[in-house]
Amino acid sequence: GGVGKTTLSQHVYNDPEIGNQFEIKIWVHVSDKFDVVRITREILGCVSNRSYQGISNFNMLQQDLEKHMKSKKFLIVLDDVWDVTTEDCWNKLLGPLRPNHVNASEVTGNMIIVTTRILTVAQRCGTAGSINLEALEDGDIWSLFKAYAFSTDQHGSNQNLENLGRKTIKELKGNPFAA
Template sequence: MASATAVAIGGSFLAAFLQVLFDRMASREVLGFFKERKLNDRLLRRLKVLMIAVNGVLDDAEEKQIAKPAVEMWVNELKDAVYEADDLLDEISYEALRSEVEGGSQSSADQVRGFLCARFSFQRVKEEMETKLGEIVEMLEYLVQQKNALGLREGAVEKASSQRIPTTSLVDESGVYGRNEDKEAIMKLVRSANENGKRLDVIPIVGMAGVGKTTLAQLVYNDSRVGEQFDMKVWICVSEEFDVLKVIKDILKKVGSMNCDTMTGDDLHCELEKESTGKKIMLVLDDVWRKWDFLLTPFKSLAHGSKILVTTRIESVASVRATVSAHRLQELTADDCWRVFAKHAFDDGSCSARPDLEETDLEEQRVGFAE
């Protein structure tokens, strides 16, 4: 069951999956089963506390696993522990419901016989479940201990978000290196027919902080081929907490509807739907940190071929309504890193003005810089 669940929800929805487990641990069936069978409820409480502890650092782990294999391994081990807990709670819920159904359908004599036959199996089931639960708790305790060593912090994503300077669609292409292939890969998706005949395609760009997601989106947004393809282009920097009404107002202002500040939520949705109906739109949502699919409601009448390009560090955000696989932006090569460094370090963008620098020293610095 764990592997099937992993395929279905993926690591991106681990936080949401944990919330489901929190609800199940507090359910009548599970709590009643622990009380009836006299299971160690301290283990259940410990399980909940540990899950809360790992849940608090999931956003930070999800971002850091892109660049840190040790964090990726931690996330994978957490998935295993969570799926084991899910399996056990499934088993407990099933046993609780089965006992309830069988108990209600039997006569008094049958219930007595059933009790006599089952009294020894109850102890066996109790021991097996407590053993499984203890193993899961032990796995989670180890992972909680490791989170500090890996530098995983609660609220780290939100803190970084609040310090981000809002982006714009403008880009100095002369200072961009090593992104031609990435740009053309995104351009191919932007210019292609929408998947399965849908009106709107959602194209995610995912990568660690500072890797160049915004720059890549800017390169695509400013390409003349995009300007020719769409009736309307809109760039929105999200960054802070996703206030959907503020985002809708920003979009409306970009398309010329300036009297939207006093509109209510319903009025804003209607106005955006009116302004976008029948139009082929290219919308960029840059630096998204939260689920944003509720923004799609006013876009139900767009012209076919419309696109939304989303940049994010968070896998779960990238998966929201995505119609194509996320483009995972990797770090620049050593040569491209050196070109970026040289452009900012030397007046002419190269080291030709510094003959006093030995070539071997430069090579050592280039490699060290890339590392």
């Protein structure tokens, strides 16, 4: 963890050019328990003016979700997915979001982004393509950090500042977004 998956996804999600391509944008933090009822409720809460907190009837939630998403172009980010218990759970979640449910003839270009640190989760989700973010090497992260943290004439003239910067990049663990 900690190489910038969430940060990169936030940049995509918040980019105005990308955002203008979608009628609906939804961000759900999933974490270690892939609870299809909770995730469906959160998605519904984002697309409706109604709270679904007390509702646990999954079929009813799915029907409402299908109604709200029908003929809409959407971007959904499922952030920090640790586990997708079974492929069946994943398919249940996606049921009302699949093209045959949201009128594929009217809407194309829907997107679901999944961030995960676990390759098998990405595979189980059936990603169209995955991007494996790697930590930067020490020299690369130092160059990036220097470029943003110091003015051009500053870093060489103050050894204490440079030492502090080098200590700081060790804490960043190669994360380019933290630099």
